[in-house]
Structure formats: C-alpha cells, structure tokens
Amino acid sequence: MENIPFDVELSRLVKRYGNVTAVDNFSLQVPRGSFTTLLGPSGCGKTTLLRIIAGFFEPDSGGVFILGKNQKGIAPEERGTGIVFQDYALFPHMTNKKNLAYGLEIRREKQSVIREEIANTSGLLGLDGLLDRYPGELSGGQQQRLALGRALILKPRVLLMDEPLSSLDAKLRLKVREELKEIQQRLGITTIYVTHDQEEALSLSDYIAVMHEGRLEQFGSPHELYNTPVNAFAADFSGPANFFTADGKTFFARPEWVRIAESASSAEEALPGGKALVLSGRVIASDFLGRLVRVRIRLETSGEIISAEIPADRGPPPGTAISVTVSRYREIN
Numbered sequence: 001m002e003n004i005p006f007d008v009e010l011s012r013l014v015k016r017y018g019n020v021t022a023v024d025n026f027s028l029q030v031p032r033g034s035f036t037t038l039l040g041p042s043g044c045g046k047t048t049l050l051r052i053i054a055g056f057f058e059p060d061s062g063g064v065f066i067l068g069k070n071q072k073g074i075a076p077e078e079r080g081t082g083i084v085f086q087d088y089a090l091f092p093h094m095t096n097k098k099n100l101a102y103g104l105e106i107r108r109e110k111q112s113v114i115r116e117e118i119a120n121t122s123g124l125l126g127l128d129g130l131l132d133r134y135p136g137e138l139s140g141g142q143q144q145r146l147a148l149g150r151a152l153i154l155k156p157r158v159l160l161m162d163e164p165l166s167s168l169d170a171k172l173r174l175k176v177r178e179e180l181k182e183i184q185q186r187l188g189i190t191t192i193y194v195t196h197d198q199e200e201a202l203s204l205s206d207y208i209a210v211m212h213e214g215r216l217e218q219f220g221s222p223h224e225l226y227n228t229p230v231n232a233f234a235a236d237f238s239g240p241a242n243f244f245t246a247d248g249k250t251f252f253a254r255p256e257w258v259r260i261a262e263s264a265s266s267a268e269e270a271l272p273g274g275k276a277l278v279l280s281g282r283v284i285a286s287d288f289l290g291r292l293v294r295v296r297i298r299l300e301t302s303g304e305i306i307s308a309e310i311p312a313d314r315g316p317p318p319g320t321a322i323s324v325t326v327s328r329y330r331e332i333n
C-alpha cells in the first residue's frame with residue numbers, strides 16, 4: 001500500500017443536507033506530499049468535504065481512501081488526519097502548552113515523550129517562550145501557529161486546514177502564508193487546504209481543485225488553472241478575468257494579456273488577423289494599483305467592459321479612444 005502515489009482518494013462522494021446537495025459526486029486524488037487546495041465560493045461545500053475526509057460525518061454515498069484504505073466506519077482519531085479549524089478551536093482555559101499536549105495526553109503518551117514533542121513542535125513553529133500563557137494572550141498569528149502545532153504534534157499523515165488564515169489581517173495573512181508554505185515543504189506533509197481566496201490558493205498550492213455547488217470544476221496546477229481554465233467559472237474564480245465576444249464567440253483573457261495604445265480615431269474593428277485580437281474601445285477609468293495601472297475599457301462593437309493591467313504610473317484619462325490588443329486569449333464556454 002505504501003507505494004500508492006495518492007495519500008487521499010475521494011471517490012464519487014455525495015453529501016446532502018435535506019434537499020441541499022452540499023457535495024455532489026466529487027472525486028479527487030491527492031498526490032503524496034502535495035499541498036492541494038479546495039478553492040471555491042462560500043457555500044460550495046468545502047468545509048463539508050474536509051469534514052467528511054476527517055471523519056466527522058459519513059457521506060451519503062461514495063468513499064474516502066487514505067493510504068489506499070477505505071475509511072468507512074473509521075473514527076476521526078484513527079484516520080491519521082490532523083485538522084486546523086477556521087476559528088482554531090483552541091481551549092481557552094488551558095495554557096498553550098496544555099493545548100499542544102492535549103492530543104498526546106488523550107493518546108496516553110508518556111510524559112517524557114510529551115515533553116519532547118512539545119519542545120520539537122514549539123521550536124518548529126516559534127512558540128518557545130509562549131507556552132505558559134493562555135491562547136487569549138497570543139496574537140492572531142501566534143494563535144494560528146498554536147492551532148497548527150496542535151495538529152502537527154500528532155504527526156498526522158494528512159494535514160487538513162479550513163481557511164486557517166481568514167481571521168488575520170491582510171499583512172499578517174501574507175506573512176503566515178509564507179511560513180505555512182515553508183513548514184509544509186520542510187515536513188513534506190500531504191496537505192488539503194480550504195480557501196475561497198484565489199491569490200492564496202495560487203501562491204500556496206501544488207494543485208488546486210476548483211469547486212462549484214458541490215462539484216469539481218477543474219483540478220490542476222496553479223499554472224494550468226490560471227492559463228488554461230476549462231470553463232468560465234474556473235477562469236473567473238482563479239484570478240482576474242475578462243470575457244468578451246468577437247466573431248460571435250466568447251473569449252477569455254487575463255488583464256495582463258491585454259495591451260492598449262492610444263488611437264487617433266476608432267479605426268478598424270475586431271480584426272482577428274494573425275495571433276492577437278485587435279479591438280477598439282474607450283477608456284472608462286484608470287485605477288492606480290501601485291505597481292500597475294488597471295485601465296477599464298468599453299469595447300466599441302460589443303459594449304463589453306474589459307480591463308488591462310499595464311506597468312505604468314498612470315493610465316489614459318476617461319474618454320480616451322484606444323486600440324486594444326489582446327495578445328493571448330482563449331475561447332471559453
């Protein structure tokens with residue numbers, strides 16, 4: 001069984017709450033050692049799926065296989081999974097050290113082993129010096145690391161994380177995100193991570209599963225998802241996306257695939273000559289983003305609005321007539 005390249009396999013999982021189908025015929029193979037993300041909008045079934053993997057509830061049908069073994073009827077603590085919840089679910093009345101030790105004490109490990117594991121885990125996560133405090137006396141980022149430590153100390157085969165950064169402010173989120181990636185890579189632990197944040201998913205993941213209404217829309221690397229989404233939902237959910245029609249077809253392009261140049265008059269229309277599409281339009285607004293300017297443009301023929309992101313200090317003012325060159329694009333449904 002050890003040579004199976006997938007640590008977790010989900011086979012045609014279905015979970016209903018009354019007449020809501022939260023997970024709809026969902027299958028996925030999670031490669032060993034990978035950082036795999038479930039990405040999708042609120043309510044698409046991410047938490048439900050994670051909890052089925054962890055064993056908090058059984059699916060209505062379909063199976064969860066961990067290291068090749070069917071988990072049907074296997075209790076959460078027997079599955080070799082560790083979970084970090086969105087709200088951390090730390091025990092507020094216990095010191096941080098007790099929080100870390102909790103799972104090992106339930107397992108009735110020897111005190112010497114517990115001491116050693118606490119030292120290892122707090123060293124790994126930079127929690128030394130904080131162990132005698134209580135969770136309420138930690139910063140958001142420290143609480144997040146404690147919650148991660150509480151899962152990792154049990155040496156899970158598979159780490160499950162449900163939006164673990166969502167209660168941190170933007171700057172701390174970025175820092176903790178980088179730390180998380182480093183720790184995951186150092187330990188090589190198979191990780192299933194839940195988020196609705198596309199940038200977080202793209203930057204952290206080896207693989208992303210895009211979810212929509214309980215179903216899997218696309219599974220692939222961040223690069224595949226960003227550059228070759230299989231449909232409009234996957235395109236829109238994996239980054240900023242433009243959709244526009246030309247020659248009666250719908251196309252998709254990322255804003256950085258769009259170039260603009262000022263044109264004296266709106267001359268030619270939709271010339272799908274060669275590789276690039278050339279369209280004409282008029283600037284609605286130029287938004288300063290710091291490193292880039294986002295220029296929003298109304299296309300002349302279709303009236304559709306698309307965005308270009310260009311490396312510049314400022315974009316053309318509203319009303320400017322421009323020619324729009326879409327250097328990369330894909331037909332999409």
Ligand SMILES: Nc1ncnc2c1ncn2[C@@H]1O[C@H](COP(=O)(O)OP(=O)(O)OP(=O)(O)O)[C@@H](O)[C@H]1O
Pocket residue numbers: 017018020021022040041042043044045046047048049196
């Ligand atoms: N206990 C429950 N009873 C009834 N419906 C539920 C229950 N839990 C979840 N649902 C519904 O199932 C669907 C999936 O919920 P789930 O919590 O898995 O979504 P999610 O992707 O984690 O969303 P979020 O990003 O908001 O956390 C939603 O429509 C939700 O309303």
Ligand SMILES: [Mg+2]
Pocket residue numbers: 046047048162
């Ligand atoms: Mg959720």
